Each structure stands twice: as C-alpha cells, then as structure tokens.
Amino acid sequence: xxxxxxxxxxxxxxxxxxxxxxxxxxxxxxxxxxxxxxxxxxxxxxxxxxxxxxxxxxxxxxxxxxxxxxxxxxxxxxxxxxxxxxxxxxxxxxxxxxxxxxxxxxxxxxxxxxxxxxxxxxxxxxxxxxxxxxxxxxxxxxxxxxxxxxxxxxxxxxxxxxxxxxxxxxxxxxxxxxxxxxxxxxxxxxxxxxxxxxxxxxxxxxxxxxxxxxxxxxxxxxxxxxxxxxxxxxxxxxxxxxxxxxxxxxxxxxxxxxxxxxxxxxxxxxxxxxxxxxxxxxxxxxxxxxxxxxxxxxxxxxxxxxxxxxxxxxxxxxxxxxxxxxxxxxxxxxxxxxxxxxxxxxxxxxxxx
Amino acid sequence: xxxxxxxxxxxxxxxxxxxxxxxxxxxxxxxxxxxxxxxxxxxxxxxxxxxxxxxxxxxxxxxxxxxxxxxxxxxxxxxxxxxxxxxxxxxxxxxxxxxxxxxxxxxxxxxxxxxxxxxxxxxxxxxxxxxxxxxxxxxxxxxxxxxxxxxxxxxxxxxxxxxxxxxxxxxxxxxxxxxxxxxxxxxxxxxxxxxxxxxxxxxxxxxxxxxxxxxxxxxxxxxxxxxxxxxxxxxxxxxxxxxxxxxxxxxxxxxxxxxxxxxxxxxxxxxxxxxxxxxxxxxxxxxxxxxxxxxxxxxxxxxxxxxxx
Numbered sequence: 194x195x196x197x198x199x200x201x202x203x204x205x206x207x208x209x210x211x212x213x214x215x216x217x218x219x220x221x222x223x224x225x226x227x228x229x230x231x232x233x234x235x236x237x238x239x240x241x242x243x244x245x246x247x248x249x250x251x252x253x254x255x256x257x258x259x260x261x262x263x264x265x266x267x268x269x270x271x272x273x274x275x276x277x278x279x280x281x282x283x284x285x286x287x288x289x290x291x292x293x294x295x296x297x298x299x300x301x302x303x304x305x306x307x308x309x310x311x312x313x314x315x316x317x318x319x320x321x322x323x324x325x326x327x328x329x330x331x332x333x334x335x336x337x338x339x340x341x342x343x344x345x346x347x348x349x350x351x352x353x354x355x356x357x358x359x360x361x362x363x364x365x366x367x368x369x370x371x372x373x374x375x376x377x378x379x380x381x382x383x384x385x386x387x388x389x390x391x392x393x394x395x396x397x398x399x400x401x402x403x404x405x406x407x408x409x410x411x412x413x414x415x416x417x418x419x420x421x422x423x424x425x426x427x428x429x430x431x432x433x434x435x436x437x438x439x440x441x442x443x444x445x446x447x448x449x450x451x452x453x454x455x456x457x458x459x460x461x462x463x464x465x466x467x468x469x470x471x472x473x474x475x476x477x478x479x480x481x482x483x484x485x486x487x488x489x490x491x492x493x494x495x496x497x498x499x500x501x502x503x504x505x506x507x508x509x510x511x512x513x514x515x516x517x518x519x520x521x522x523x524x525x526x527x528x529x530x531x532x533x534x535x536x537x538x539x540x541x542x543x544x545x546x
Numbered sequence: 547x548x549x550x551x552x553x554x555x556x557x558x559x560x561x562x563x564x565x566x567x568x569x570x571x572x573x574x575x576x577x578x579x580x581x582x583x584x585x586x587x588x589x590x591x592x593x594x595x596x597x598x599x600x601x602x603x604x605x606x607x608x609x610x611x612x613x614x615x616x617x618x619x620x621x622x623x624x625x626x627x628x629x630x631x632x633x634x635x636x637x638x639x640x641x642x643x644x645x646x647x648x649x650x651x652x653x654x655x656x657x658x659x660x661x662x663x664x665x666x667x668x669x670x671x672x673x674x675x676x677x678x679x680x681x682x683x684x685x686x687x688x689x690x691x692x693x694x695x696x697x698x699x700x701x702x703x704x705x706x707x708x709x710x711x712x713x714x715x716x717x718x719x720x721x722x723x724x725x726x727x728x729x730x731x732x733x734x735x736x737x738x739x740x741x742x743x744x745x746x747x748x749x750x751x752x753x754x755x756x757x758x759x760x761x762x763x764x765x766x767x768x769x770x771x772x773x774x775x776x777x778x779x780x781x782x783x784x785x786x787x788x789x790x791x792x793x794x795x796x797x798x799x800x801x802x803x804x805x806x807x808x809x810x811x812x813x814x815x816x817x818x819x820x821x822x823x824x825x826x827x828x829x830x831x832x833x834x835x836x837x838x839x840x841x842x843x844x845x846x847x848x849x850x851x852x853x854x855x
C-alpha cells in the first residue's frame with residue numbers, strides 16, 4: 194500500500210544502529226561510524242532505540258549471550274548484521290536497511306514475549322533477569338523472601354547499610370559487556386544503593402581480542418578517540434563530535450592543515466570549561482594525575498601523554514563510593530588495555546573496509 | 547491591549563497547533579544544534595520510525611504509572627498553553643493563570659519520576675533520581691521568578707500581566723527573574739545542561755525503555771514544553787503580542803521563536819550539569835538573587851502606586 198511504503202521510506206532514512214564492536218576491531222568500528230555519517234544514521238544508546246544491530250566478529254565469550262539478549266530486546270522492525278574483517282561494511286549495512294524497509298507488521302503479532310517463555314525454562318536454576326542492554330538484574334536465586342512473590346516472579350532487592358547510616362536497597366547490577374563509551378566485553382559487577390556504587394568487582398575477561406594495528410599506527414587518533422568518549426560521557430556533544438571529526442581526518446588525510454588548529458580549539462574549550470573542571474578534578478587519581486589532567490594531555494599534541502599503568506582491579510577500586518556517572522567517567526579516563534587480559538587472536542582477511 | 551478569550555471549542559485546533567509547533571521546534575533543533583547525521587528533515591524521519599516501531603515492555607513494570615509518565619509532559623504542555631495569550635486572544639482567562647502554570651510544572655515532578663520508576667529498570671530509575679535532584683534545585687527559584695511579574699502587575703492573571711507591560715517590558719525591569727525563568731525552563735524540560743536524566747552514560751536514562759508511541763509522546767512532550775515555556779516567557783517578560791506594524795499574534799510568534807531558538811541552540815554546546823555539583827549554587831546564590839529581585843520589584847510597585855494615586 195502506498196502509505197506504508199512512504200512511511201517505511203521515511204522511517205528508514207535515519208536508521209538507529211546499535212554497534213557491538215568486539216575488542217580490537219577498530220577498523221570495522223570506524224567503518225560503521227563512517228557509514229552512519231554518510232547515511233545520516235545515528236548510533237543508538239539502548240536496544241529499545243535501535244533498528245539495526247551491527248556486531249563485529251568474533252563476538253564470543255560473554256558477548257555472544259549479550260548479543261542474543263540485545264537482539265531479543267530490540268523492537269520490530271529490526272535487522273542484524275555480523276561484520277567480519279574483510280567485509281564491505283557499507284554494502285552489508287545498506288542491505289540491512291533495505292530489510293527494514295520491506296518489513297510490514299503482522300496481525301496478530303507472532304513474536305511472543307520471550308521473557309515469559311524463557312522464564313519457564315529458567316525456573317529451576319535461579320532467574321537471570323536481564324531487562325537492560327548490558328545492565329543485568331541478577332536475582333538472588335537462593336534468597337527466600339518468606340512467601341512474598343513480587344510481580345513477575347522477580348526478587349526484591351536486598352537491603353544493606355549505606356555510608357550515611359541508612360538502610361537502603363542494594364541492587365546488584367552488571368555494567369557492560371555492551372555499553373556506550375565502555376570497553377566492550379568488560380563486565381563490572383556493582384552493587385548500587387540509589388545511584389551510589391557500594392561494591393565493584395570485575396568479572397574474568399573471556400572475550401578474544403582481535404589484533405588490529407589502527408591505533409598503534411595512529412597514536413594521535415587513538416588519543417582523540419579516548420577523549421571523545423570521555424567528552425561524550427560528560428554530555429558535551431558538540432566537542433565530542435568535533436574530536437571524532439578530527440580523529441577521522443587524522444586517519445584519512447593526516448597532512449591536512451586544519452588538524453592542528455582544530456585540536457587546539459577543542460583543547461582550549463575543555464581547559465576553560467568550569468563544568469569539566471568541577472566534574473573531573475580529583476576524579477580517578479592514579480600515579481599523580483587526575484582525570485582532567487589526562488583529558489587535557491590527550492587533547493594536546495604531546496607525543497607522550499599521561500597514561501598510567503593501572504590494573505583493572507585498581508580502576509574498579511576507584512569506582513567504589515562514587516555515583517554511577519563518576520564510575521563511568523573513571524573507566525573512560527583510565528581505558529584498560531584489554532589485549533593484555535585475553536589471548537590475542539589475529540583475524541585473517543587483512544584490513545577491514 | 548485588551549485580551550479577549552476564544553470560544554471553548556477553539557482548544558482543539560489550538561492543541562493541533564501546539565503539536566505542530568512542537569514539530570517545528572524539533573526541526574529548528576536539528577537546524578541549530580546539529581549532531582552527526584541530523585538534518586532539518588530528521589523529525590519527520592524520527593516520527594515515522596517511532597510510528598512504525600512496535601511497543602516493547604520490561605518484566606513487571608508499573609504499567610499504569612509508566613504510561614502516565616511518558617504521556618505526562620505532552621499533556622502538561624497542552625494544559626499550560628491554555629492560559630498563555632497568543633496575540634490578543636487567550637484560550638482561557640483565569641484569574642490565577644500564573645498559579646495554574648506553576649501547579650502544572652510541579653506536576654512534571656510526578657511525570658518525570660513516574661517515567662523513570664515505571665519500567666522497573668535500573669537505568670531509568672537512576673534517571674528518575676537525577677531528575678528529582680535537579681528539580682529540588684530549580685523549583686524554588688522558578689516559583690520566585692514567577693512571583694516577580696505578578697508583584698509588578700499586582701495580578702496573577704497572565705493576560706493582566708501582558709497588559710501591564712504596555713509602557714515597559716518586564717525583562718528590562720526584572721532581568722534576573724527572566725534569566726532564572728529560562729534556566730528553570732531548561733530544568734523542567736530536561737534540556738541542554740539539565741539533560742542528565744536522559745544522558746548517554748545511563749543509556750538514555752528515562753528515555754531508555756519507552757518504545758514506539760510512548761517514546762514519541764515523551765520526546766514530543768519535551769519539545770512542546772519548550773515551546774510553551776518560551777511562550778510564557780514572552781507573555782510574562784517580553785510584553786506578549788505588543789509591537790508595531792505586525793498583528794499581535796504574529797508578534798507573539800516572532801518573540802516566542804526569538805526565545806526558543808537560543809534555548810534550542812544550547813543543547814549540544816554545554817556539558818551536562820550534575821545536580822550534586824550545583825545544588826549549593828542554586829540554594830545559596832540563585833534563590834537570594836531572585837528574592838532580591840522580587841524585593842526590588844515590590845518596592846518599585848509600591849512606590850509607583852503611591853506616586854500615582
């Protein structure tokens with residue numbers, strides 16, 4: 194019918210893409226971002242906001258189940274794309290969008306509530322309720338609330354003392370493995386009271402890291418990428434986008450004359466900002482440098498920026514006692530080198546598109 | 547200027563006009579605050595996309611409160627618009643129109659909180675907590691900023707306040723109240739520096755879980771609130787529809803756009819403010835400043851009244 198086609202054409206003119214980039218697949222990730230720029234698409238923050246799920250191979254370990262979970266949560270119309278190293282990223286993603294365009298709603302809808310169906314199977318071994326992309330509600334399987342059955346069969350959060358002497362609900366939440374501006378594949382189990390992190394432990398890392406030489410050959414672009422992530426977490430979209438533009442320019446035409454002035458402008462705006470100063474000063478202090486000092490060094494053309502060697506346990510220990518926003522900033526300002534955690538795996542097929 | 551009321555049935559076309567105005571605000575937003583991949587036709591594409599999207603839910607949500615929360619902002623905007631004059635006509639002339647506006651923005655506390663608590667999702671809940679913290683910071687300054695034009699005009703009727711600005715616009719007489727009103731408008735629409743409840747670091751916060759039509763209502767409600775808040779700022783501080791040559795309703799529209807476009811442009815250009823950082827500033831700097839403003843306005847009003855009579 195004509196109206197459905199018109200609606201479908203408009204609806205797919207701006208596809209929201211949820212990108213799950215396995216650690217190390219930088220070239221493919223940048224190709225997806227480039228496609229989004231060219232197509233007018235955006236990267237989605239949560240599966241409920243996404244139409245296309247783009248996964249770079251190999252998403253194994255905890256990422257495999259995470260990807261299934263995300264796929265289940267995405268509303269129709271949806272499309273999934275698995276991108277290997279040598280693939281033509283643009284072509285595959287365009288095909289996915291064409292799939293979206295041809296989708297028509299079914300009446301009655303045949304996609305059942307997978308959570309209800311899955312729950313019947315999981316009843317025996319203690320529920321694993323996941324109602325969020327990358328933030329899981331782990332139910333206390335062994336805890337008996339004395340017969341109070343909460344709606345949906347979920348357990349109520351346990352209560353614990355907090356730092357002000359109150360007794361508040363303590364909710365166990367898993368940060369990761371898929372979260373924006375977060376090292377993909379890393380899972381940090383935190384216990385939140387309100388939005389304060391009371392405990393934080395890191396799960397053993399079981400995702401294989403791909404060998405990729407994009408960042409080692411372009412250290413300035415790597416620094417800008419990290420800075421852009423931190424700025425995006427601070428909510429400063431304009432400056433984060435500018436940093437990403439300069440990063441892309443560094444990778445495509447490194448001799449462009451506008452790179453230096455633009456980086457300087459970004460650095461100056463960040464240095465002068467009072468909000469950034471109050472948000473990052475004294476945060477994530479490691480080896481004498483705090484988050485603000487590291488961010489400024491990333492945005493300068495210093496060839497040896499501040500990069501303290503910190504183990505994951507140290508990074509996660511800095512999160513305790515902070516609120517969720519600060520905990521995310523801690524992880525973004527001390528990006529861990531995931532390749533040291535898991536055996537490296539090299540992808541055949543050369544560089545991605 | 548005398549302000550007349552429209553007939554009762556006029557609220558229906560006016561509601562349509564407000565929704566279209568919200569769409570226009572979204573188009574202007576894409577034009578003045580571009581992010582990667584946004585263009586002026588973006589709102590049409592996003593609306594089409596959300597109309598096509600199926601609704602998803604979470605395990606054991608509080609469905610009633612969640613639906614109320616996501617539809618709340620748009621309904622609040624429609625109700626607020628009822629007392630705001632467009633040119634020299636107003637949908638409903640209430641003697642306590644200003645209190646009506648204030649009561650509705652207090653209702654927004656409930657709606658944004660319910661949108662965060664309803665889906666039974668930790669990230670949405672954290673968004674709700676963040677909203678409550680920032681609401682504690684902006685609500686009192688907003689109430690005192692609304693008192694200033696009422697004190698100057700000796701009336702709570704928005705139409706009378708517009709009429710009382712025939713000689714001098716209130717923005718000249720009470721600039722602090724104007725600026726504080728605009729800041730609090732950003733606060734209750736979760737816009738610009740006050741968008742922490744919808745931030746990317748909590749995967750969209752209050753906006754993580756709604757899909758399809760719920761999401762459309764929530765996002766459209768935000769734009770509608772911005773439009774209505776700008777129109778209120780025009781009525782309270784910028785003289786409503788007063789101006790030479792053009793008809794009064796066109797002046798209202800032009801002035802509303804003049805307030806709306808800079809507010810839209812702020813969105814990407816400042817980082818997010820966190821409530822725990824600025825709470826002290828809100829209570830120790832902003833509230834005394836607004837109270838001083840109200841004091842000055844009251845003294846001027848009393849002295850003017852004594853001098854005139």
